[in-house]
Amino acid sequence: MSDAEIIYPPLNFKSKVWEHYGFYKKDGRLDKTDAICKMCRASVKYTGSTTNLISHLKRRHGVVVDSEASASAPASSSDSPVATSSKSGEKSIESFFHAPLANSSARSTAITDAIALFICKDIQPYSVTENEGFKHLLHVLEPRYKIPNRKLFSDKQIPALYDKARREIEESLHKAQRVAVTVDGWTSCATASYVTVTAHYIDDGWVLKNHVLQTRVFSEAHTGNNLAVLLQDVCHEWKIEEKSPALVTDNARNMILAGAGAKMDPHVRCIAHTLNLASQKAFKVDSVSELVVKVRKLVSFFHKSPKATEVLREIQTQLHLPNHKLIHVSTRWNSTLDMLERFWEQQPAVLNTLLSRKIKRREAMASLTEDDMDTDPRDHQINVTSESGNHTPQ
Numbered sequence: 484m485s486d487a488e489i490i491y492p493p494l495n496f497k498s499k500v501w502e503h504y505g506f507y508k509k510d511g512r513l514d515k516t517d518a519i520c521k522m523c524r525a526s527v528k529y530t531g532s533t534t535n536l537i538s539h540l541k542r543r544h545g546v547v548v549d550s551e552a553s554a555s556a557p558a559s560s561s562d563s564p565v566a567t568s569s570k571s572g573e574k575s576i577e578s579f580f581h582a583p584l585a586n587s588s589a590r591s592t593a594i595t596d597a598i599a600l601f602i603c604k605d606i607q608p609y610s611v612t613e614n615e616g617f618k619h620l621l622h623v624l625e626p627r628y629k630i631p632n633r634k635l636f637s638d639k640q641i642p643a644l645y646d647k648a649r650r651e652i653e654e655s656l657h658k659a660q661r662v663a664v665t666v667d668g669w670t671s672c673a674t675a676s677y678v679t680v681t682a683h684y685i686d687d688g689w690v691l692k693n694h695v696l697q698t699r700v701f702s703e704a705h706t707g708n709n710l711a712v713l714l715q716d717v718c719h720e721w722k723i724e725e726k727s728p729a730l731v732t733d734n735a736r737n738m739i740l741a742g743a744g745a746k747m748d749p750h751v752r753c754i755a756h757t758l759n760l761a762s763q764k765a766f767k768v769d770s771v772s773e774l775v776v777k778v779r780k781l782v783s784f785f786h787k788s789p790k791a792t793e794v795l796r797e798i799q800t801q802l803h804l805p806n807h808k809l810i811h812v813s814t815r816w817n818s819t820l821d822m823l824e825r826f827w828e829q830q831p832a833v834l835n836t837l838l839s840r841k842i843k844r845r846e847a848m849a850s851l852t853e854d855d856m857d858t859d860p861r862d863h864q865i866n867v868t869s870e871s872g873n874h875t876p877q
Contacts, residue, residue, distance in 0.1 A: 489519050500533045500548050503540055520544075542626060545619075584627040594621070594628050599640035609633040652694050656723055659684040659692075663729040664747070666714060666738070668705055676701050678710070680717045682728075696721055707740025714745040734760065762816035775819060778826050781833065782809045788842065795829075795836045804832050 489505035490513055504518040504527070517526035518536055520543075527539045540546040584591040602611065611617055612633050621628055656662065663683045670676055678701040682694045697717050703709045718724040730747035732738035733756040742750035766775055785791050786809070799806050810825045812818035826833065836842070 498533050500536050609637050662723050662726050665731045707737045710741035711744025759816055782811050785809050786811050791842045794839050794841050798832045798835045
């Protein structure tokens with residue numbers, strides 16, 4: 484029957500819903516027991532009322548028919564034995580369950596709160612509520628829910644979430660015995676200058692807690708005095724000045740002056756930043772610096788040459804080496820270390836690839852020698868100088 488021709492309904496069926504439905508013909512007569520959806524060929528029970536038909540279109544195909552279409556189509560008593568009862572104003576169970584949710588209902592409020600939390604947790608723009616894919620997802624999950632205007636989230640929902648989170652953090656900070664504060668300046672992609680202050684402490688259950696207390700635009704000069712005023716304002720705002728907060732910053736001179744100006748003691752220098760300074764000094768040793776430049780050139784060559792990469796992969800298989808790509812890095816010390824470690828792992832495959840006749844060997848490639856591979860920075864005396872002026876022989 485699914486391949487049978489769908490016959491259009493009689494002309495006296497005036498409702499717009501019949502643009503999407505028809506009937507099958509049996510024994511030369513229309514079978515009006517079930518209306519047949521033209522889009523999916525589904526059979527929908529027809530009792531003289533179009534309510535079921537409208538619900539099917541909305542639920543399965545997202546098609547909304549004008550409200551006037553819900554009126555019963557003209558039908559004689561022979562069309563349906565229950566046509567009279569359908570015209571009497573009774574609503575089907577299906578139409579009841581698909582009635583729009585009231586904005587004040589518990590279900591609607593819970594969904595709106597969940598959307599607000601999704602925007603905050605996943606750092607989404609308010610415009611996500613207007614995206615077609617997002618609308619479709621919510622319609623599938625809850626067809627009765629109507630997504631509020633984005634201004635509801637920006638003006639009410641998100642500020643309410645912030646106030647709630649702030650109260651919880653203030654209460655937790657109040658119970659903490661000691662608090663450590665970190666501060667750092669950074670620049671956004673739009674070249675706006677920001678300063679972020681975070682708090683770290685251990686609660687009564689010996690669980691380490693971390694909170695971003697403030698991220699503010701900082702257009703003033705990043706002097707020690709200006710940063711000291713900012714730290715004092717933050718501590719006062721969050722009522723932690725009485726807890727003698729410790730301060731953790733990098734080794735920059737202005738940060739050292741800020742800690743002294745804000746009278747925050749102890750002031751701990753960030754070990755990661757100190758390690759970074761020491762490593763950068765190590766990479767500036769002449770022999771090490773030359774090796775890093777040569778390796779970086781080699782890695783760039785393989786990244787720009789699909790043919791060289793293909794030959795490298797073949798030789799890795801022949802030498803039973805891991806099929807790893809060479810790591811192309813920026814200037815940070817830890818990423819440079821990753822690049823050198825990966826190059827050392829793949830050194831036999833790289834050197835054999837450079838000798839292959841399948842690729843063109845550049846002059847720059849010939850500069851890497853066996854002596855370069857034997858370079859040991861421990862043979863050199865390195866003076867590590869931090870921005871604070873400390874000199875540490877390594």
